Amino acid sequence: MGKRVIAVLLILVMSFSLAACGVMGDSGTDKTQESTTKSEGKGDAWQDEAGGGETSGDKNGKYTIGVVIHTTTDFLCSKLKSYTDYMGKEFGVKFNYYIIENFADETYLSAIENLCAQGVDGIITTNFSGTAVLQGLKTCEENNVYLGVGFSQIDESIKEQVYASDYFVGGSYEADYQAGYDIIVSLIEAGNTNIAAIGYEPGITCHDRRWEGMMAAFEDHPEIKKAGEYRGLEFTKAVEDFLAADNTIDGIAITLLGIEYCQEPIRSAGREGEVQIAFCDLSENCQEGLDSGEVVCAIGGQYVDIVFPFILMLNTLEGEPLSDEKVEIPVNFITCKTGEEFSNYMTYLHEDGVYAWDIDELKQVIKTYNKDANVEDLIQMGADYSIEDTMARHGAN
Numbered sequence: 001m002g003k004r005v006i007a008v009l010l011i012l013v014m015s016f017s018l019a020a021c022g023v024m025g026d027s028g029t030d031k032t033q034e035s036t037t038k039s040e041g042k043g044d045a046w047q048d049e050a051g052g053g054e055t056s057g058d059k060n061g062k063y064t065i066g067v068v069i070h071t072t073t074d075f076l077c078s079k080l081k082s083y084t085d086y087m088g089k090e091f092g093v094k095f096n097y098y099i100i101e102n103f104a105d106e107t108y109l110s111a112i113e114n115l116c117a118q119g120v121d122g123i124i125t126t127n128f129s130g131t132a133v134l135q136g137l138k139t140c141e142e143n144n145v146y147l148g149v150g151f152s153q154i155d156e157s158i159k160e161q162v163y164a165s166d167y168f169v170g171g172s173y174e175a176d177y178q179a180g181y182d183i184i185v186s187l188i189e190a191g192n193t194n195i196a197a198i199g200y201e202p203g204i205t206c207h208d209r210r211w212e213g214m215m216a217a218f219e220d221h222p223e224i225k226k227a228g229e230y231r232g233l234e235f236t237k238a239v240e241d242f243l244a245a246d247n248t249i250d251g252i253a254i255t256l257l258g259i260e261y262c263q264e265p266i267r268s269a270g271r272e273g274e275v276q277i278a279f280c281d282l283s284e285n286c287q288e289g290l291d292s293g294e295v296v297c298a299i300g301g302q303y304v305d306i307v308f309p310f311i312l313m314l315n316t317l318e319g320e321p322l323s324d325e326k327v328e329i330p331v332n333f334i335t336c337k338t339g340e341e342f343s344n345y346m347t348y349l350h351e352d353g354v355y356a357w358d359i360d361e362l363k364q365v366i367k368t369y370n371k372d373a374n375v376e377d378l379i380q381m382g383a384d385y386s387i388e389d390t391m392a393r394h395g396a397n
Contacts, residue, residue: 054097056081057088063317064094065310066115068108068125072097074257075283079303083355084310090359091314091366096120103204105132112136115145122146122169122313124306129205134158141167146316148309151302152205153328163326169316172308172329172382176206176280179299179333180213183253183278186297186337188217188224190276192251196227196242198235199255210255210280235261243269251296254279258298259289266294282336282345291339298342301334301349304356304385311365311378320367323375331382341387348390356390357381 054072072081084095096118098111108128115123116139123145128136129152140147149171154162162168187195197214200207211231218226227249230238235254239262242249252262258279266275277289282300289295308329315322334349336342349356363369365378 054081054099056085056095056097057093058091059094061088061094062092063121063314064096064119065313066096066098066111066118066120066123067306068098068100068111068115068123068128070100070103070127072099076281076300076303079350080306082352083303083306086355086359087307087310087362093310093314103127105130105135108132109135109139112139112147116140116143120145121317122148124148124150124309124313126151126305127204127206128152130155130203131158134161137162137165137168141165146313148313149328150305150309155205168326169321170309170312170327170329172305172331174206174302174305174331174333176209177213177216179280180210180215180253180255181217182213182335183280183297183299184214184217184221184224186278187251187253187276188221190251190296192224192276192296194225194227194246194248195251195253196239196246196249197229197253198238198242198261199229199231201232207255214253214255236265239265240269243271243275247271250275252277257281257283259283259285259295263289263294280333282334282342282350286336286342287339287346290336290342296337298336299333301345301385302331303350305331307357307362308378308382311362312375315367315373318366318368322365322367322373322378325375327375327379329379329382332385334385334387344387344391348387348394354394356385358394361393 067084069077071077081097087093088095096115098115100107100111108125109132112123112125123140125136125147128149133149133154137147146167146169148169151173152171153173154171184195197218199211199214202208218224227246228242232238235256239252242252243265252258252275254261254277256279258277260283262277263285266272276294276296278295278297280299282298286295286298290298308331312322334345336345348354365373365381367373
């Protein structure tokens with residue numbers, strides 16, 4: 001009980017400090033004054049009000065799992081939350097969402113402390129990376145709370161220590177390096193020869209790896225001109241500046257929601273039909289862009305990432321972990337290069353009520369329902385994830 005009281009007091013102190021200092025972006029603006037999110041398309045930084053309050057799943061569930069995430073309202077994360085609601089109601093789990101306003105280590109650590117103080121049984125953090133994971137895990141250990149990580153790999157420098165903890169259940173991540181490489185190559189294959197590269201500010205593992213993949217593709221294709229590089233938070237302004245400085249740019253590659261940040265500046269510059277876009281993270285606007293040819297490649301579909309730390313954690317909470325060895329599950333991205341591919345993604349993977357794996361399929365990797373469940377089957381799910389695989393399993397003609 002004493003630990004819980006101390007944790008609450010620490011949270012109050014940290015919250016006051018963050019509120020007093022504000023969270024500064026690379027432009028010098030105070031992010032705590034902003035209220036826009038990616039889904040609204042009005043701002044360049046991922047923003048949402050900090051704190052908890054949102055839930056999904058079974059409100060009277062046997063277990064409560066906290067989810068640390070930057071929003072629940074955009075195309076990706078609203079679907080992720082919907083999936084937890086679907087799974088939680090079937091498997092007796094309540095999910096408490098803690099919305100973070102930025103990706104600073106201190107923000108993650110405060111969220112973990114807060115959720116532990118609430119008495120959750122486990123926490124799944126998204127995009128949590130770097131050595132701060134060890135600090136977060138230590139807090140979980142002190143409160144007998146399990147930790148899983150999604151959208152990111154554990155840093156090699158701390159992996160041995162993290163894996164040694166009884167409270168780390170495992171994690172999942174996407175092939176971000178390959179995704180970055182592929183969006184550059186897709187622009188080259190579409191005939192673009194002068195490509196601007198835009199990325200999220202350094203420090204988030206998934207975006208750092210996408211950026212590394214983009215840079216590797218430029219190195220492997222010296223015949224292609226790199227118009228310039230930008231890494232920060234003012235993505236729309238970066239596009240505007242690139243187009244104003246060089247009227248020969250014909251391609252833009254970006255490590256996140258490209259169409260939201262690129263389409264309007266291209267139109268404003270009078271370059272519609274002349275500049276093509278490739279990016280990571282899908283949105284509802286991809287259909288139009290892929291149909292028109294403005295978008296040559298859109299990579300995403302990673303809402304399913306939540307399944308893997310959840311399955312690992314649920315088995316652990318039930319006292320029957322899938323494996324004695326810790327594991328992080330590689331999960332495929334969905335790549336859409338045509339309007340038909342995106343339409344199939346929406347129909348079989350993203351529309352209301354459809355998910356990559358239904359309840360009966362998920363039960364096959366939960367030992368409560370299938371005593372033969374094993375971690376190799378879970379790894380295979382991540383490796384097989386695709387539009388085609390889902391269509392085959394769910395009865396598409």
